[in-house]
Amino acid sequence: MILKLLPAGMALAAASLFSQQQAANPKALELFESGVRPVLKASCLGCHNQKLRSSGLGLESREELVTGGNRGTAIKPGDPAASILLHAIEQKGDLKMPPGGKLKDEQIAAIRQWVELGAPWPADAVAKKRPGQDHWAFQAPKRLEPLAVKDASWVRNPIDRFILARLEKEGVKPSPEADRETQLRRVTLDLTGLPPTPKELQDFLADKTSKAYESAVDRLLASPHYGERWGRHWLDIARYADSDGYTIDAPRQMWKYRDWVINALNRDLPYDQFVIEQIAGDLLPNATTDQLIATGFHRNTPSNFEGGIDFEQYRVEAVADRVATTGAAFLGLTLGCARCHDHKYDPISQREFYQIFAYYNNTDEIATEAERYDFHRPVLELATPEELAKREAYRSQIAMLSRELATYVRTLAAKPAKEGDTPAYQDAGLKERVANLRTIRRREPAITTTLIMRELEKPREAYIHLGGEFTRHGAPVSPAVPTVLSSKPIGGSRLDLAKWLVDPSNPLTSRVTVNRMWQSFFGQGLVDTENDFGVMGAKPSHPELLDWLATEFIARNWSQKSVHRLIVTSAAYRQSSHHRPELEERDPYNKLIAKQIRMRLEAEILRDSALVASGLLAPVVGGPSVYPPIPDGAMAVTQVKREWPTGIGPDRYRRGVYTFFYRSAPHPSLALFDAPDATSTCTKRVRSNSPLQALTVLNDEAYIEFARATAKRIMKEAPANEAQRLDYAFLIALGRKPRPVERERLSRFLAVQRDEYLSDPTSASLMVIKEQVFDSSPGGAMEAEQSVDPKQIPELAAWTATARVLFNLDDFMTRE
Amino acid sequence: MSFENIDDFEDKALQAVTRRHFFSRCGVGVGQVALASLMADGMLSGAPATNSSTEPKKPHFPGRVKNVIYLHMCGAPSQFELFDYKPALQKYDGQVAPESLLKGKRFAFMDTFTKAPPKMLGTRREFKRYGKGGIHVSELLPNIGSVMDDIALVSGISTDNFNHGPAKCFINTGSIRFGRPSIGAWVSYGIGSESQDLPGFVVLQSGPRGPRGGAALWSSGFLPSAYQGIPFRSGGDPILDLSSPKGVTERTQQQTLETVRDLNLAKLAETGDPEINTRISAYEMAYRMQTSGPELIDFSKESRKTLEMYGAEPGKATYANNCLLARRLVERGVRFVQLYHADWDHHADLTQPLDQVCREIDRPTAALIRDLKERGLLDSTLIVWGGEFGRTPMGESRESKKIGRNHHIDAYTMFMAGGGIQGGQVVGGTDDLGFSPTENIHVHDIQATILHKLGLDHTKLTFKFQGRQFRLTDVKGQPIAKLVA
Secondary structure (H helix, E strand, C coil): CHHHHCCHHHHHHHHHHHHHHHCCCHHHHHHHHHHHHHHHHHHHCCCCCCCCCHHHCCCCCHHHHHHCECCECCCCCCCHHHCHHHHHHHCCCCCCCCCCCCCCHHHHHHHHHHHHCCCCCCHHHCCCCCCCCCCHHHCCCCCCCCCCCCCHHHCCCHHHHHHHHHHHHHCCCCCCECCHHHHHHHHHHHHHCCCCCHHHHHHHHHCCCCCHHHHHHHHHHHCHHHHHHHHHHHHHHCCCCCECCCCCCCECCCHHHHHHHHHHHHCCCCHHHHHHHHHHHHHCCCCCHHHHHHHHHHHCCCCCCCCCCCHHHHHHHHHHHHHHHHHHHHHCCCHHHHCCCCCCCCCCCHHHHHHHHHHHCCECCCCCHHHHHHCCCCEEECCCHHHHHHHHHHHHHHHHHHHHHHHHHHHHHHCCCCCCCCCHHHCHHHHHHHHHHHHHHCCCCCCCEEECCCECCCCCCEEEEHHHCCCCEEEEECCCCCCCCCCCCCCCCHHHHHHHHCCCCCCCHHHHHHHHHHHHHHCCCCCCCCCCCCCCCCCCCCHHHHHHHHHHHHHCCCCHHHHHHHHHCCCCCCECCCCCHHHCCCCCCCCCCCCCCCEECCHHHHHHHHHHHHCCCCCCCCCCCECCCCCCCHHHHCCCCCCCCCCCHHHHHCCHHHECCCCCCCCHHHHHCCCCCCCCCCCCCCCCCCHHHHHHHHHCHHHHHHHHHHHHHHHHHCCCCHHHHHHHHHHHHHCCCCCHHHHHHHHHHHHHHHHHHHHCHHHHHHHHCCCHHHCCCCCCHHHHHHCCCHHHHHHHHHHHHHHHHHHCCHHHHEEC | CCCHHHHHHHHHHHHHCCHHHHHHHCCHHHHHHHHHHHHHCCCCCCCCCCCCCCCCCCCCCCCCCCEEEEEEECCCCCHHHHCCCCHHHHHCCCCECCHHHHCCCCCCCHHHHHHCCCEECCCCCCEEEECCCCEEEECCCHHHHHCHHHEEEEEEEECCCCCHHHHHHHHHHCCCCCCCCCHHHHHHHHHCCCCCCCCCEEEEEECCCCCCCHHHHHCCCCCCHHHCCEECCCCCCCCCCCCCCCCCCHHHHHHHHHHHHHHHHHHHHHHCCHHHHHHHHHHHHHHHHHHHHHHHHCHHHCCHHHHHHHCCCCCCCCHHHHHHHHHHHHHCCCCEEEEEECCCCCCCCCCHHHHHHHHHHHHHHHHHHHHHHHCCCHHHEEEEEECCCEEEEEEECCCCCCCEEEEECCCEEEEEECCCCCCCEEEECECCCCCCECCCEEHHHHHHHHHHHCCCCCCCCEEEECCEEEECCCCCCCCCHHHHC
16 A cells, blocks of 8 residues: 555665564554654644655655655664754754754653654655646656547648547637648748748649648758758757857857757757757767767856856856756756755655756866866867868967077077166067067967767766755765656666656657647647646647657657658648637637747748848858847947957858857847847747837848848849839748739839939939948959949839838738 | 828828827827728728727826836845844844744745754944934935935835745736736836837846846736837947938838838738737837937936936946936836846845945936936836845855845835825834834735826726736735825
């Protein structure tokens, strides 16, 4: 009976407790009832109960006392002298209990005697089930076959059966399918983060076969831009940035990790392997360079290198962040809540937080001031042959200069000194040589590197940190995963943790992952609280579908592409996103999925879309981060002045995922459009809508540059009549033809603009020709700009204004 | 054709009216006209449902103030070092806190209290009496002391949660759960804003980091997103991209905005997505900010005396600059300005870190009150100062030889000034040890009071959501009599 109530992992310990109790003498039990239990109840249980468990210690069962709290075991049966509980109540040391008073001497004596007698406890009060243990998310997914529906003709794949069964039950009809243009734009944006090109749209509309849509999906899944799109989702979770964070926020090299993510998605690395390599790639047998790079995942934590800090504090901070990230990203649990105390709602104790902490506690990172010279450690060098050659040349140059200097010093020293001579140390030649050497020394050519994980040979001791503070060590802990999630103990290495996360028996990881996929495709997950599957989290709107997808994901060998394909080819996904007034009251959040939803494009994707429309996009995949133009004053906010060497040539026009990210000063348009700040994991972006966003797209230098290029493209590629040009403008910006009312309105806008720019040639040329700032730059972009036929300028200015209108439309900013 | 009216208006009337005026009339109102004419042409069907106008609306009753400047001190300032003068606490300094005080109480960071029984901590700061009311204020805030006759301390406030994020959420939205509308959003929803050239609810931030809780603290929750707080940038230019690109003439910019609006209205009619309404408002606001923004953030016309009074240094990300900017915002009719200043979370040390943050806020806060008064604006502006909760009368010892205070949610101090509030008084109070309040004043009462000053009845300012009428104060709260009399 008792054994059944305990999680299986604890059965052995419980059995031994049980056998001890058999031997308990009745007198000792009587003493417990008369002299111990009443005291515990009156003076201790106010704080040390199941719910509060102050300092991680419960005093409601013998087992809790023996296991102890954050300071370790509370009693050692038979040995009062080794029992912290006795120390505490006798108040001879630091720990004085109960707070603000002392038990009576006879009470203390009774407890002492009871411990001496082996601390027996009657069977009635043995550990109860932990609250929350029955919670749905902690049980293995139950795979039901897709539900029966009345209107089977709507169903395109099993997902639809789950959606439609619910709709039919509620008496709600699904929305009609979106028009084809919308479907292509939606799925292209969702899978690659880029809008379709006119050619892609044309091909799609011309494909009259029944599998036209599926073919387009397959084409998109095979595109290298798929990895950029889905890589960016993952980089939000990975809190990826190109700088250290905190106040110094120096640049760091991390882009190899970013490229690893993009590449892993493009080659559809199975998700279990994807996770294992990132958490513990370094511990795999014969780890490859790629697998080492992957461990950058947990090196994306911010690092503080301010003067006067305690490095151990920030190391602990980073390790705690890794635990919290593991919770949010894989388990959908707010593990971070258990850092300072037991989780308030979920069955995760503070001890268990530090048991996971123990897995991450053994990496070879800077922990003391003496190591400051090597603060990014461990770093993987990935020098290209060119970089190595450059460094070699540099080093020999330094060697040569040093030799020269030495020779010069010797000559100087050999000269006989006379009264009135300049002292040798002020010799002009010497000063020049020293200065020269110093300057060059500072210019050591950069070698490509990336931050990785490396395990210490001897593990660090891990403790419960009392109150979550790094200095206050409580009881020592060993690596383990929360008992509520695992019935059997797992090994103690980071690799064991990684494997456990993606073990098919883990009830959370696959659910949490497919739920996030759903969130990307429908604006919200089946579980709305995508990072909290715990007791306080939302209930799934379609539990059977969630479990079906979770098991299907594993059955499909954790192939992300395969599940993406499944979702985007469902009828549910292909519905229209139009508002349905009749559902406004009934289903304001579209929980029933009776339609698709309109979502404002993410920060990077908005700009990427403008790059595609303008034809400027430099579709290079991967490489060091780049510096597109930034508004004046944007970099004025950092504590240490940071350079922003604005790109020239193609680097101005790379996708947003490649924009250099300073944590303390993210590119303003990224921040304004809700890109995460990379200080901690982000599993869902906000979609705000503000006047400051409007100012960006209206006035930012970047967007005028895009508009200019778009205008040129329209003039060049579309037939020379206004109607066809307008059609083309719509096609490249919005992936569809204008409706009559739109064509009419833009046509009138154009007429006024022509008028305006014919009468104001100065503004017309400013509109059309890039400022002289980039005149001297190498690269061809500038020259092409200069070669505008002067007669064309007013027309081009009017079209630039028109392209600008298109970029500012809700339509352009929204994925329908 | 459907747009002729607008064009006529543009071409003819434009010369007669200023751009600002034009656009303030050409806001959602004219937008709706355009939409109506589009619909009359039979080109579109289905009307938008949500009205999210920020135009001024009538309050429930005549308000005492027009604007609010809410100075939120992130991290919970210690009332014992600033305002809550407790000679008795001095007397018991160093003694173990009586068990009766702590029994059944929960604190954040319980461990520091269970490690060793907490001891009472008398303040190490000197207090002086200020103003006609002879109100005690600490040596840390001499400038605020000097304007005490305009300030009413509210003492013994209680709140519901002792963690920063949830408690901040609570005082801003009335709930510890994220996702409810913030007080500034409720006010914008209730009475709109006098300013059509600037957002009605502006958020300014200073200090080493943003407030815990972030954008949820000024979110519009389930209200239309047009009512959300608009955070200005905390360093450099508060607003970027305020001027039209070179080559974009004023006429082109106007035409662009109108065309965008018209096409967005068409999209709204087609899809029915209320978010498009918000975008339309956002664009109109953006356009008007182009005129009003540069002037707003340009401190060059401020006198040297004013700059010195605040300690403002143009271009810096400081609380002082934000106070001056707050005055400029309310001068321009912005309804609700909220400043966040970090970081007051003094668990471990009440000496130098507290000195510093007090230095940062003392002079600018006092200057703001004085400046508003000199300009005749204090009467129509309510200033609210305070954190999300207070700190314990017991000390907390985290590092040796240093002492701080833990979170305490039963009896903390805020202050209010302006809007006819009788200065030089203490409303409410705490017991001798400052542990418990002597009157019941809850954060919901503070919220009800702020709304009341603006002419809003907190029980009537509601919004139906998921079948229930929600309000800022949930089912509690009442305006504090002495502050609304």
